[in-house]
Amino acid sequence: MAVTGVLLVLFLIAHMLGNLKIFSGATSFDHYAHWLRELGVPLLPSAGFLWLQRVGLLTAVILHIWAATVLALRARAARPVRYAHRKKVRGSYAARTMRWGGVIILLFVVYHILDLTTGTLNPVGDPSRPFANVVADFAPERWYVTLFYTVAVVALGFHLRHGVFSALRSLGQQTPRGEQRVRVVALVFAVVLCAGYLVVPFAVLTGLVS
Numbered sequence: 001m002a003v004t005g006v007l008l009v010l011f012l013i014a015h016m017l018g019n020l021k022i023f024s025g026a027t028s029f030d031h032y033a034h035w036l037r038e039l040g041v042p043l044l045p046s047a048g049f050l051w052l053q054r055v056g057l058l059t060a061v062i063l064h065i066w067a068a069t070v071l072a073l074r075a076r077a078a079r080p081v082r083y084a085h086r087k088k089v090r091g092s093y094a095a096r097t098m099r100w101g102g103v104i105i106l107l108f109v110v111y112h113i114l115d116l117t118t119g120t121l122n123p124v125g126d127p128s129r130p131f132a133n134v135v136a137d138f139a140p141e142r143w144y145v146t147l148f149y150t151v152a153v154v155a156l157g158f159h160l161r162h163g164v165f166s167a168l169r170s171l172g173q174q175t176p177r178g179e180q181r182v183r184v185v186a187l188v189f190a191v192v193l194c195a196g197y198l199v200v201p202f203a204v205l206t207g208l209v210s
């Protein structure tokens with residue numbers, strides 16, 4: 001879980017930084033998207049890097065879900081007789097919503113690809129003009145799209161908060177003092193990433209980017 005999680009987090013950081021280029025204008029943002037397609041040429045064919053990334057991300061997502069399933073089954077097998085009484089509140093809100101949070105994120109990514117990669121669900125839907133696609137997407141009259149993105153990104157934030165905390169423990173953090181530190185690191189990371197993603201739709205919604 002931890003290793004595939006780290007790979008997905010690296011993508012999330014890179015994608016968030018790339019999205020922030022929207023503030024440098026249409027030419028710069030579209031140029032960045034074009035550069036992504038040409039990355040590695042002529043060693044790779046055009047869009048070769050993007051396809052490598054897609055295969056890598058899909059493999060990481062499948063292994064991440066597989067590891068979650070194996071862990072859940074193992075936990076259940078370790079306690080074949082269910083507890084007669086079980087305390088209602090166990091762990092943080094983030095920890096208790098990992099499974100459904102993961103499902104929301106997965107559904108969001110499917111919608112997001114049809115929206116901003118293929119353009120199928122986007123009012124402009126031109127893959128060669130990502131700036132125009134983003135601006136059309138989060139226009140004030142389509143406030144419900146911004147709302148949906150907000151719900152998904154907040155779900156991602158909760159998932160990341162617990163995920164980063166667990167991953168750091170799996171990767172070796174052991175002491176009680178270290179646990180406090182790791183808790184703060186996970187929270188700060190999740191908040192910064194959420195803010196970095198949400199600032200783009202809200203900048204379009206409020207007319208800061210147009």
Ligand code: HEM
Pocket residue numbers: 015019033036050053054057105109112113116117127130134149153156197198200201
């Ligand atoms: C909320 C703000 C977000 C914005 C404005 C945004 C914007 C974009 C844009 C413009 C593209 C198309 C890039 C291109 O074709 O050159 C894209 C692709 C993508 N985004 Fe996002 N994104 C956001 C959030 C997210 C989140 C939270 C995730 C993951 C959970 C995500 C995952 C992806 C993936 C997997 C692709 C497909 C990359 C590919 O073409 O293979 N995005 N995004």
